[in-house]
Structure formats: C-alpha cells, structure tokens
Amino acid sequence: METLMYPSAPVLSESEVLVPPATAQQQPTHRLLHILWELRYSGAEVMVYDAKEYFESRGLQGAILARGPEFGPYAPTLARAGYPVEHLPARRNLGSFIELYRYLRQHPADVVHLHLEGLFIWHCLAIRLAFPKARIVHTHHDVYFQYGPYLRLKRTFHRWLATHVLDVRHVAIGESVQTVEKEHFRNPTTIVYNWIDENEFRPPTPEQAAAARQEIGIAPDAFVVLTVGTCNDKKCHNEIFDAVARVKDRLPNLVFLHRGTGENLPQERAYVQKLGIEQHVIFLNYIDYLPKVFWASDGFIFSSHWEGLGNVILQAIACKVPVILYQGWGMNDFRPENPAENYGFWINPDTERFDEALLEMYAMKQDGRLEDWRDKAFAFYRKKFSAKKSLTRMADQYLL
Structure with missing residues (x-):
C-alpha cells in the first residue's frame, strides 16, 4: 500500500463564495474518507481538491483512498493540498475486501464518500461492517444507460440493497444522472451539482x-x-x-x-x-x-x-x-x-x-x-x- 502525505497548504484563496456561516466553524471534527478509483485530473478529484477548505470549516477532516490498479497522476497534487492519500488497489475477490475492512478498522471514519461505480456494493458492505454508525454517501458521477439487461438488473438490486439495508445516501450530479438512476435503476437520488473553483474560473478582463x-x-x-x-x-x-x-x-x-x-x-x-x-x-x-x-x-x-x-x-x-x-x-x-x-x-x-x-x-x-x-x-x-x-x-x- 502506498501513502502520500505532505504538510497542509492553503488550497483556495479567501472568498465569500466558499466561506460558511460562523456557526458552522464551531462544530466538532468529523473524519471524512473519500474513496475514489485512480486519482486523475478529472471532475471528482478536482472537486475534492477544491472543497478541502470548505469542508474543514464545517468540521470535516478529509482523507483519500485510491482503489484503482494505479495510484494516478493527481495523487501528489491532492497530497500537497494536505490530504493523507493512500493507495489500496481493489481486486475482484473476497480477500481484497477483507483487506479493505482491515484498512478501514485501522483508519476510523465518521463519514465515507464513495465516488466509484465499479465494485460499489462490495465497498458499501465492507464500510458498513467496519463502521456500523458511519454516514455513507455515494455520488453517481455519470449516466449508466448503456448497461445491458442483466447488468442493469444486478445494479438495480445493488442500489436497493445499499439504500434499504446498508443505509447509503445517493447523490446525482445533475438532472440527467438523476433521471437515469430513477428510470433505469429505480434509485431515487438527491441532486448536488458539480462545483468548480469560482475564484479561478471567472470572466476575464x-x-x-x-x-x-x-x-x-x-x-x-x-x-x-x-x-x-x-x-x-x-x-x-x-x-x-x-x-x-x-x-x-x-x-x-x-x-x-x-x-x-x-x-x-x-x-x-x-x-x-x-x-x-x-x-x-x-x-x-x-x-x-x-x-x-x-x-x-x-x-x-x-x-x-x-x-x-x-x-x-x-x-x-x-x-x-x-x-x-x-x-x-x-x-x-x-x-x-x-x-x-x-x-x-x-x-x-x-x-x-x-x-x-x-x-x-x-x-x-x-x-x-x-x-x-x-x-x-x-x-x-x-x-x-x-x-x-x-x-x-x-x-x-x-x-x-
């Protein structure tokens, strides 16, 4: 297992956009674990990067676990931002999820945010076994309308199991994702639109x-x-x-x-x-x-x-x-x-x-x-x- 840790550094400049109410800054610290696949310069990873300062101001102390076969080129960027970043590759066997369970028991979390689609239900099971009281949030980052009948049926059951047995909250990044999840998988979701760094991406002079x-x-x-x-x-x-x-x-x-x-x-x-x-x-x-x-x-x-x-x-x-x-x-x-x-x-x-x-x-x-x-x-x-x-x-x- 690879680990990257750097000294914490400021990620966002001060901005009214990302500053929460003063009362939010008084909340106790919650340990937040993001689980992603390979760490690449793409939407989910960049949003995790951009959100670090805001989440910390809400009492959420973040860490990242990469589950892809490769660590990914964006891992050093996230580590330099101050995230503890670790790599524990997933495999399609029971031993891999026993390994994940043991890792989780050694790294307690109050909130776990799953950003991956592959092997989703097995991650949910390992998390719930390791943390019976943790909040689990799963973001659906894409539309999966292209699944064939068998895979669609299987994923429908997995989403039902996650929601009704493992108490997982499902988030969609937009109306298209929400519609596909509802119509193809009978999976109700809450929309949280993707965010960008508005201090950086703004109209130019x-x-x-x-x-x-x-x-x-x-x-x-x-x-x-x-x-x-x-x-x-x-x-x-x-x-x-x-x-x-x-x-x-x-x-x-x-x-x-x-x-x-x-x-x-x-x-x-x-x-x-x-x-x-x-x-x-x-x-x-x-x-x-x-x-x-x-x-x-x-x-x-x-x-x-x-x-x-x-x-x-x-x-x-x-x-x-x-x-x-x-x-x-x-x-x-x-x-x-x-x-x-x-x-x-x-x-x-x-x-x-x-x-x-x-x-x-x-x-x-x-x-x-x-x-x-x-x-x-x-x-x-x-x-x-x-x-x-x-x-x-x-x-x-x-x-x-």
Whole structure:
C-alpha cells in the first residue's frame, strides 16, 4: 500500500463564495474518507481538491483512498493540498475486501464518500461492517444507460440493497444522472451539482483575454474554439477535427485549441496531420493556469455524446464562453428552458455536424452578436450553478 502525505497548504484563496456561516466553524471534527478509483485530473478529484477548505470549516477532516490498479497522476497534487492519500488497489475477490475492512478498522471514519461505480456494493458492505454508525454517501458521477439487461438488473438490486439495508445516501450530479438512476435503476437520488473553483474560473478582463492569447501564441483576430478533455474514445475528438477540415477554407483564421492528454493523443496528432489542418490546431498538453485557455477562446466545443455533468462546460460558461454541444445526457442539463436565454448550439449527433454551428458562431463574432451570448452564458451559470450552494448541500449530506 502506498501513502502520500505532505504538510497542509492553503488550497483556495479567501472568498465569500466558499466561506460558511460562523456557526458552522464551531462544530466538532468529523473524519471524512473519500474513496475514489485512480486519482486523475478529472471532475471528482478536482472537486475534492477544491472543497478541502470548505469542508474543514464545517468540521470535516478529509482523507483519500485510491482503489484503482494505479495510484494516478493527481495523487501528489491532492497530497500537497494536505490530504493523507493512500493507495489500496481493489481486486475482484473476497480477500481484497477483507483487506479493505482491515484498512478501514485501522483508519476510523465518521463519514465515507464513495465516488466509484465499479465494485460499489462490495465497498458499501465492507464500510458498513467496519463502521456500523458511519454516514455513507455515494455520488453517481455519470449516466449508466448503456448497461445491458442483466447488468442493469444486478445494479438495480445493488442500489436497493445499499439504500434499504446498508443505509447509503445517493447523490446525482445533475438532472440527467438523476433521471437515469430513477428510470433505469429505480434509485431515487438527491441532486448536488458539480462545483468548480469560482475564484479561478471567472470572466476575464479584456487585458486578461488579450494576454492569454499572446501567451498561447494566438493572433488577436483569430476565431478560437476550445475543447478540454481526456483524449479517449468517449470524447470523440476526431469529430471536431473533421469539422475543422471541412470549414477551414471558409474560416481562414480558425484556431481549434485542444487541451488534454490521454491514450488517444498520438492517434489524434497523426489524424490532424492526415487531414492537413496542423496550422489550425494547437495541442496544449499542459498549461500552468487552466482558466487562460477559456479566456483566450470565443467558443467551447465538446464532442462527447453523453456525460454526467461536464465540469469543463461549467468552467467554460463561468468564464463567459458560449458553447457548441451535442444533444444528449449531461449536455442537455446546460440548455436553458427559455429560448431567450440561449447561449449556444445543441447539435443532434445522428443528423447534424458541427460545421454550421462553427460557421454561425464565426458570423456572430464578426457582427457583435456573440457578446450577447457571452453574457447569457455567464448569466445561466449564475442562475443554475453555485459552488456555495453545492458545497453546502454536500456537507449537509454528510452531517444532517
């Protein structure tokens, strides 16, 4: 078992957004254990990172246990933030969960937050045996509509067992996840929207936007569309590359800004060369301050056909960036009910391509209409999402 521990360091700057009421600071300390799979730079891990200071102010002292086959590249970041971070790989046998039970008995917790889907019920059983009185919270971070009949039936039973026998609370990160859990697994959930660090992801000043472009090497008059995400089959980045290849001659100053790494990155680079669009694509494997890529962009394009609730889309609209998304689970959670509040395109993946949306968004930039969409994107973020509200709701799941 691997362990990472660093001295505690401040994670968030002081902000009204994340400061709880003074009465909450007087509560006794509760030990909170987060159980995740591999620790990667993705939604759940980043939210745990961002929430540390707030949860501590509510009397929740956190630790992290990674259960994936690999520790994960984000483990040192979480450890430097002050979390005790340990790695105990899960295996599909009884001995692995006896090992987990023994670990838990040696590391008492008052609250355990499960963030994983795989081997979920066995984790719940081990936790409840180790901690008969602990609060167990399970967040469903994705939509699992793709399960076949047998697996769906099995997972339905597991969710029922967790709720009615093991007293597990179920949390959904958005309406899509809540709907799938209810319709496919008969599993009622409480929505706690994903949160982002609003001190970091915010609308830029004109000077910040210009400086971001200059640092990345983008011309001031370029039309920039951005995607942020892991390079894997689910993200379907080649569908964006294909659209760039088709419209590049009609948008000569088009730049597709691609921030992400993953197993498909070499193939994606090769595909860009094959299409002959190297001058229109910028791959950013790393950038020291992620909000800058949003500040440099005119639009955010996302090619996943489904998500739970994409944190990168939250980050985009919090930075006043309009969107081009597919219709589908997760993406529809960002679509305003009132058409007058619209700030982007929602494309039917079965019948439409990104081309027309890119061309229209370019035209909107040229005639000034895109500024209205920028304002509406930020207004929608503020209307529906709030780090303060989400963190409060999650802490209430732990404590109340």
